[in-house]
Amino acid sequence: MVSAEFTEKADAVQNLAKRPNDDELLKLYGLYKQANVGDNTTTKPGVFDLKGKYKWQAWKDLEGTSQEEAEQQYIEFATSLIEKYN
Numbered sequence: 366m367v368s369a370e371f372t373e374k375a376d377a378v379q380n381l382a383k384r385p386n387d388d389e390l391l392k393l394y395g396l397y398k399q400a401n402v403g404d405n406t407t408t409k410p411g412v413f414d415l416k417g418k419y420k421w422q423a424w425k426d427l428e429g430t431s432q433e434e435a436e437q438q439y440i441e442f443a444t445s446l447i448e449k450y451n
Contacts (some may be wrong), residue, residue: 367400371436380406381450387419389446395423396442399435404428 378385378393385393398405405424410417427435 367436369371372415374397374440374447377447378443381446383450385450389442390421390437391419392442392447393439394420395425395427396435398424399427399430400432400439402434 375397384390405421405428407421410421412418413436
C-alpha cells in the first residue's frame with residue numbers, strides 16, 4: 366500500500382511544465398512499478414517492442430528492492446524532477 370505522499374508525487378510528475386528525459390522517465394517507471402507491485406515477474410517483451418523492453422528492464426533492475434524502499438526512492442527522485450522541471 367503506497368502512501369499519500371507517493372500518490373501526490375506521482376500526480377505532480379504527470380503535470381510537469383517540461384517533459385523529463387527518457388532515462389528519467391524509465392527510472393520513474395521502474396520505481397513506480399517496484400513500489401506498487403514488487404519484483405518484476407512478467408515475461409520479457411518481444412524483440413520488436415523496444416519501448417516495452419526498456420520499461421521491463423528498468424523495473425527488472427530493481428529486483429530485490431523492497432516496496433517501501435522503492436517508494437522512498439520514487440518520492441525523492443520525483444521531488445528532484447519537480448524542482449528541475451517546474
